[in-house]
Amino acid sequence: MAPSLSKLLRTAATTAKPPSWNGLRAACTRSISSESYSDKTTITVETNLPFTTHQCEPPSRIVETTPAELMKFYADMFTMRRMEIAADSLYKSKLIRGFCHLYDGQEAVCTGMEAALTRKDCIITAYRDHCLFYGRGGTLLEVFAELMGRKDGCSHGKGGSMHFYKKENGFYGGHGIVGAQVPLGCGLAFAQKYSKAEAVTFALYGDGAANQGQLFEALNMSALWNLPAVLVCENNHYGMGTAEWRAAKSPAYYKRGDYAPGLKVDGMDVFAVKQAAKFAKEHALKNGPIILEMDTYRYHGHSMSDPGSTYRTRDEISGVRQERDPIERVRKLVLAHNIATPAELKDIEKEAKKEVDDAIALAKECSLPDSSELFSHVYVKGFGTEAFGADRKELKGLLP
Amino acid sequence: MASSAMAQGFGGFTALMPSFSSSNRLQLGFSKHLPEWKGSSIVIRLDASFSQSSNSRKRASKLVTSAVVVKDETATSAATSKTGHELLLFEALREGLDEEMERDPRVCVVGEDVGHYGGSYKVTKGMAEKYGDLRVLDTPIAENSFTGMGVGAAMTGLRPVIEGMNMGFLLLAFNQISNNCGMLHYTSGGQFTIPVVIRGPGGVGRQLGAEHSQRLESYFQSVPGLQMVACSTPYNAKGLMKAAIRSENPVILFEHVLLYNLKEKIPDEEYVCCLEEAEMVRPGADVTILTYSRMRYHVMQAAKTLVNKGYDPEIIDIRSLKPFDLHTIGNSIKKTHRVLIVEECMRTGGIGASLRAAIIENFWDYLDAPIMCLSSQDVPTPYAGTLEDWTVVQPPQIVSAVEQICQ
Numbered sequence: 001m002a003p004s005l006s007k008l009l010r011t012a013a014t015t016a017k018p019p020s021w022n023g024l025r026a027a028c029t030r031s032i033s034s035e036s037y038s039d040k041t042t043i044t045v046e047t048n049l050p051f052t053t054h055q056c057e058p059p060s061r062i063v064e065t066t067p068a069e070l071m072k073f074y075a076d077m078f079t080m081r082r083m084e085i086a087a088d089s090l091y092k093s094k095l096i097r098g099f100c101h102l103y104d105g106q107e108a109v110c111t112g113m114e115a116a117l118t119r120k121d122c123i124i125t126a127y128r129d130h131c132l133f134y135g136r137g138g139t140l141l142e143v144f145a146e147l148m149g150r151k152d153g154c155s156h157g158k159g160g161s162m163h164f165y166k167k168e169n170g171f172y173g174g175h176g177i178v179g180a181q182v183p184l185g186c187g188l189a190f191a192q193k194y195s196k197a198e199a200v201t202f203a204l205y206g207d208g209a210a211n212q213g214q215l216f217e218a219l220n221m222s223a224l225w226n227l228p229a230v231l232v233c234e235n236n237h238y239g240m241g242t243a244e245w246r247a248a249k250s251p252a253y254y255k256r257g258d259y260a261p262g263l264k265v266d267g268m269d270v271f272a273v274k275q276a277a278k279f280a281k282e283h284a285l286k287n288g289p290i291i292l293e294m295d296t297y298r299y300h301g302h303s304m305s306d307p308g309s310t311y312r313t314r315d316e317i318s319g320v321r322q323e324r325d326p327i328e329r330v331r332k333l334v335l336a337h338n339i340a341t342p343a344e345l346k347d348i349e350k351e352a353k354k355e356v357d358d359a360i361a362l363a364k365e366c367s368l369p370d371s372s373e374l375f376s377h378v379y380v381k382g383f384g385t386e387a388f389g390a391d392r393k394e395l396k397g398l399l400p
Numbered sequence: 401m402a403s404s405a406m407a408q409g410f411g412g413f414t415a416l417m418p419s420f421s422s423s424n425r426l427q428l429g430f431s432k433h434l435p436e437w438k439g440s441s442i443v444i445r446l447d448a449s450f451s452q453s454s455n456s457r458k459r460a461s462k463l464v465t466s467a468v469v470v471k472d473e474t475a476t477s478a479a480t481s482k483t484g485h486e487l488l489l490f491e492a493l494r495e496g497l498d499e500e501m502e503r504d505p506r507v508c509v510v511g512e513d514v515g516h517y518g519g520s521y522k523v524t525k526g527m528a529e530k531y532g533d534l535r536v537l538d539t540p541i542a543e544n545s546f547t548g549m550g551v552g553a554a555m556t557g558l559r560p561v562i563e564g565m566n567m568g569f570l571l572l573a574f575n576q577i578s579n580n581c582g583m584l585h586y587t588s589g590g591q592f593t594i595p596v597v598i599r600g601p602g603g604v605g606r607q608l609g610a611e612h613s614q615r616l617e618s619y620f621q622s623v624p625g626l627q628m629v630a631c632s633t634p635y636n637a638k639g640l641m642k643a644a645i646r647s648e649n650p651v652i653l654f655e656h657v658l659l660y661n662l663k664e665k666i667p668d669e670e671y672v673c674c675l676e677e678a679e680m681v682r683p684g685a686d687v688t689i690l691t692y693s694r695m696r697y698h699v700m701q702a703a704k705t706l707v708n709k710g711y712d713p714e715i716i717d718i719r720s721l722k723p724f725d726l727h728t729i730g731n732s733i734k735k736t737h738r739v740l741i742v743e744e745c746m747r748t749g750g751i752g753a754s755l756r757a758a759i760i761e762n763f764w765d766y767l768d769a770p771i772m773c774l775s776s777q778d779v780p781t782p783y784a785g786t787l788e789d790w791t792v793v794q795p796p797q798i799v800s801a802v803e804q805i806c807q
Contacts, residue, residue, distance in 0.1 A: 177569060
């Protein structure tokens, strides 16, 4: 079935050749990999909305991408969505306890940023960190095992939902007290400048945490010393139960940098995010800190103990889902450019669901941490500390 | 007719105001002529004497003078009034807060999501609708500043109740609490009083992670000028909330994340608990077990086993973490000569450590055995459920500790 003429005409200035159908059918039987999709042909996409700027010139609205990248975006975001929804049902069946903050709806922010960065760049965020961890190369097994408190989790079951880290891939967490991660992020940027790493740090925070004083302190210092820090405000418009207009005199978070330039981005459009992140990285490497405000939305409540409907209407939630859903946007692009058929996308979705289910099944089999883990990693060994036994009667401890 | 009935020892206590002769009576509550408080408070001591601070105004009592609490063996209920209503601990806190806000228009609530959202643990649910957005103030996420603002407002005479959504978040406000809240009365030579109440849930919950399982009582205990209390039942939650609000000193009221849904019947009459007093939970003879907050329930559970094994523990919920009620504690030690402290703080520098030092200093001659202190381990609270359970004191450990002490 050849792509229809109207579809071909709709694609904007594309140099893409319609892919061969045999190739595509073959691709369906493989696991989700964008290797079967071309990364040589370029597709040009225009961002949904223009960028709003503060003290800088906006980047171009025209973004170049490839079929491979598009399919990777689709697969990654869909997997993240499935992961969060699976976490929801695991929480309800009490396999995950405590606090669990879900990221569904905001996948484009994470995916777009990853597309613009390398693993040498650092990312740090607060507690809504599952998808960011996955985007930085964490595996689904590590995610679910940690959420269920098993020893194969990324923090060996000792951290939980709010404490995911992956140092070797430049993911610095995972923090429970909002706002505190921004000075940490500026510290990462300081270290990058100190060691001339030619890399940047993206410090993420929400619209709620944007009112923390320590952000401004950190921004001031970063600007003074020209640190390669990018402060990213993931503005999902609600700080737990408080809407942004009730918590902030000026909800234009991208302008709050005052002397630092800012860019407001449609956070539900993965290409806008990618473009902005690229732009911000170039800026930060040369000129110091810049603020990105991602206009995004979370479908779930603040956390699993918040229904999310006492301070916003269900109509609002479903409205955003219908009009601005990030995965739907990519899906429409994929279909419009005939990169894949709906059936192939369905296969990718099934594949993602299977991966998530398999990871959960595997994580359920993992064992809980050993009792000796209670005392490991409090200090770095070698300074005379001795481990306590789990039985209080054997306690003996020396500290230097 | 100024008699105050004090229940001592047996059962609970209540500290209530004596009633005064009609000539001195002043109407309270929603008075059209709002009395100016000049720092008066009436403190009832266990020996039934009472003292008043300067500039006192006598208050007519709408309070019950003797809501004596009689405890049965299992020490679960707190009220003997035939009427009385049952409610959950967070509702008791709300009732206390509501009554105080009605009584005194200067009482206000400041905190994150306390207003429209109703409070993350529903303590202030419905209060913004009743008192308005200014009296139940939704703040941005800025603990350092809004705690400071609360202290500043208190300097002029307002009486804010500052809520930390989780006690751990108040670490961001440590400077304000320690330096301003605790010290201003002293450094100004008595000019300013800071009648704030700082409250919030703390303690180790159900797998909330390390940063949300803090026990801040150990950090604040050495700040001079602060008073600290910990509630553990709906009865004392309401009573301590009211007392804390009425106190002219800054009081930190420690609630516990896992205790909010405790149900109990409390009196219909108005009552206030004494801030500095400990609560006798179960009188006994063999050993004095001192505890507070959630550990009270672990101790009660261990007590069932201990009683079956033939022990007779005397259990005291110390409630007042700063200052300690050494009178009640001392009387108990003089009777039993053995002490076990069960707390949720870390071993290093916790409430138990200070309490132990205080007991040794004051009651050394009465001890027949070294004081044992069971505390949480000196580790960040892990997420995994099994590890978290090993972090805090569990009833079997309490049982074996008592057996060891009583050898």
